[in-house]
Amino acid sequence: MIKVVLVDDHALLRSGLAGIVADLGYQVLYECDNGRQLVNEIDGRELPDLVLMDINMPEMNGFETTLWLKKNYPLINVIALSMRDDERSIIKMLRNGAQGYILKDIKPSELKAAIDAVSTTGYHYSEHVTGNLIHTAKLSADTDVLKEHNLKPKDIHFLKLICTEMTYKEIAEHMNLSPRTIDGYRDELFAELGLKSRVGLVLFALRNGIAQIE
Structure with missing residues (x-):
């Protein structure tokens, strides 16, 4: 079972999302209000396979937290779950190590597809957000x-x-x-x-x- 941690400062939304994630068949290990809380919580606790990461959060936002995770826990996958679909936010999350970027208005079936894709192939990017990225992601770094x-x-x-x-x-x-x-x-x-x-x-x-x- 894929183990998930939710990081979002909107408690009501986060609670609803936790229910959806559980209903989809994944285990929600715990929830955090912001990146700083995740940093404090993650040591000494069971590590998640994947973090669903909001971007706009107080104290430590999604950009900073994703970068911290990639440096300290590189095996933990990150999917950005945001209302922001602007180019700069997407690029910055990709640069900081996110394997997926989806919008908060997606259907539960799309969320499941994203989690499964990141867990099996290592990436997922919504067509609405990124257009033709799946083609790009499949380009092999081993090819000249x-x-x-x-x-x-x-x-x-x-x-x-x-x-x-x-x-x-x-x-x-x-x-x-x-x-x-x-x-x-x-x-x-x-x-x-x-x-x-x-x-x-x-x-x-x-x-x-x-x-x-x-």
């Missing part, structure tokens, strides 16, 4: 992808910057290029790699060692 796609130094530099929280405008300024040129780089990579979103580019870069999780 860089040569296969004939990526140039400017492409590598651009992909590294894409994995930061910079906007496209800020990336253009950093590379001393016009926003239109940066848009051209992005669109060329979309076409070359068969991707449709910035998050897809981020996963490609992370999976193939172009950028590292810090």
Whole structure:
């Protein structure tokens, strides 16, 4: 049985979610109000297989807590469960080590699919949030992808910057290029790699060692 911990500062929502998770056949080990409580609780207790992680929380938010877990308990999977579907939040959670990102308005069946997918394949990203990421996640880091796609130094530099929280405008300024040129780089990579979103580019870069999780 998959053991789950819930981290969310909304007590009523968290209680309802705990009931759903249990009804889906998983074991809820315990619940936490925020990341700080999880850090305090996890030592000395049975370790979960998976943490359902909210992002907006007091004291220690989901970004910080996910990064802490990846550094201290790398075998624990994390699924971000949030109302936020903006690009920056998704990218930051991926960089910090989340294996999944789903929205709070999903159906219980979708939650079950996400938990099962992360537990078996190591990743799950909602189509609503990330578009064509499943294709990207399946790209093997063992394949010489860089040569296969004939990526140039400017492409590598651009992909590294894409994995930061910079906007496209800020990336253009950093590379001393016009926003239109940066848009051209992005669109060329979309076409070359068969991707449709910035998050897809981020996963490609992370999976193939172009950028590292810090």
